[in-house]
Amino acid sequence: MLRLSYKFRLYPNKTHLQKLESTLELCRELYNSALLHRISAWQKARYHVTYTEQANSLVEIKQVRPEFEEVHSQVLQDVLRRLDKNFRAFFRRLKMGEKPGFPRFKGRNWYKSFCYPQSGWQFLSDRKIQISKIGIIRVKRHRNFPEGARLKTLTLKKEIDRWYAIVSFEIPDRKDKVPIRNAVGIDVGIDAFATLSDGAKIENPRYLGRTESKLAEAQRVFSRKRKGTKAREKAMVRVAKIHRKIVNQRRDFLHKVSRYLVDTYDLIAFEDLKIKNMMQNGNLAKSIGDCSWGRFLQYIAYKAESAGKHAIGVAPRGTSQNCSNCGARVPKLLSDRVHICNKCHIVLDRDINASRNILRLGTSLLGLSPGEAPCVSWE
Ligand SMILES: [Zn+2]
Incomplete structure (x- = not known):
């Protein structure tokens, strides 16, 4: 339930x-x-x-x-x-x-x-x-x-x-899941909001950035007003209203994207961010919170549940460092945006490489071989 x-x-x-x-x-x-x-x-x-x-x-x-x-x-x-x-x-x-x-x-x-x-x-x-x-x-x-x-x-x-x-x-929990005809891995990131294993990128919507700069401006105005004045109170209400707008816009965006993914794919694999949070330093953890990925994954999970589709969280170990094509380890820093494998010579966008690893981990958790989930064999 x-x-x-x-x-x-x-x-x-x-x-x-x-x-x-x-x-x-x-x-x-x-x-x-x-x-x-x-x-x-x-x-x-x-x-x-x-x-x-x-x-x-x-x-x-x-x-x-x-x-x-x-x-x-x-x-x-x-x-x-x-x-x-x-x-x-x-x-x-x-x-x-x-x-x-x-x-x-x-x-x-x-x-x-x-x-x-x-x-x-x-x-x-x-x-x-x-x-x-x-x-x-x-x-x-x-x-x-x-x-x-x-x-x-x-x-x-x-x-x-x-x-x-x-x-x-x-x-109520659904016991009958749909058969898996297609599958996708999702890497949530900082550059793009999300990268899919089929190469698609979901950008952060522009209107969010616009409202966020309005918020920053309103906060500056608020901090300049003298304490205890009417003007300060007014400025505070403005900050609260813009903040509310951002929260609402973000939530709508997350609902739309998660709805699209669940409608489009039968299996959706993503990194379990609870584990990821523990692994990473404070700064990145903060941006994870900011981008509301946790909430996004929650939306995917329950929409998938109610549609009888599969949503699977995988441990993030190695998803960005391993080659999604041959499995070789390709160490990289956060700033390295391209995955270049010395072993199989594949060149991929860093996040696409990660999302493909996530997909592979997700399907193997379900006990599927790549052949059983058509989209897993992407080459
Ligand atoms: Zn490789």
Whole structure:
């Protein structure tokens, strides 16, 4: 069972906005008072309040404060569950001898979402979502759920001036895999975003670079403003908005590329970056993070899983240093961009050589010989 989530932009009208804001505020209030309740019960009587006790008291709270009737009861329960989770994490870490921070009261800027854990919402179409106690809100569902997906929870999240719906869902494991008619190895890199064993290169999109330089400029402006001024606050919001744009653009790019690969190939082999991270120095590890390769490979893995295709991570040992044609070792530095084999005299782009090695390792892990996966014999 694979658990995933998609994030969609919401377009609430004024009435919706009021309800979203007031729900968020009531949730925050509930969180803080439930936290206070736990703290004082402990201080006064060394009594440990449980989730169930707090959930049972919701009925009374609604009698005294009828505005809480305006919030879906599961949303309120989820607030208390969140608090309970934070406490459990705190005690668990305490037990392990760490020095965890005690669960904190949440200020306005530290409480940004609430969640419908099981029910109370449904999509009416790609454009409309019905949410209990809030209304029917316009949504941009720009991506379809994978086949067989079971929708689980809905989280409504505020990011600066926008609201998003984050829908988590499960896809059951598929036992029937498609037969492998073609296969590809992928080398993720610094020059190109990715290089494929059939020689194709996937470049980093230009718009990302443009937004990134805008971000750098906005950060410069922000750092020049005096602390505590309105202008500084405004500059900070601008930085946050551009940052959000970059995150969204990157995610869209990763979704598009991974979708293309899974649609096109039956077997996709890539380097297991967890191992790679341990092997390389800090600087490269940083750029790995920057390029969001880990997330990219995750996208490939789950899209392949739900399509019944094969995604295989291989240990990166030797993928860049060995000759993909004859297996001879051809030592090179990071700066050597071309693979020149002294033994078989093949000359290849460094990353293409690596991606071919990755493909070979991937197919051998599956127990296939090159002949069984047609694209593996590329010569
Ligand atoms: Zn060679």
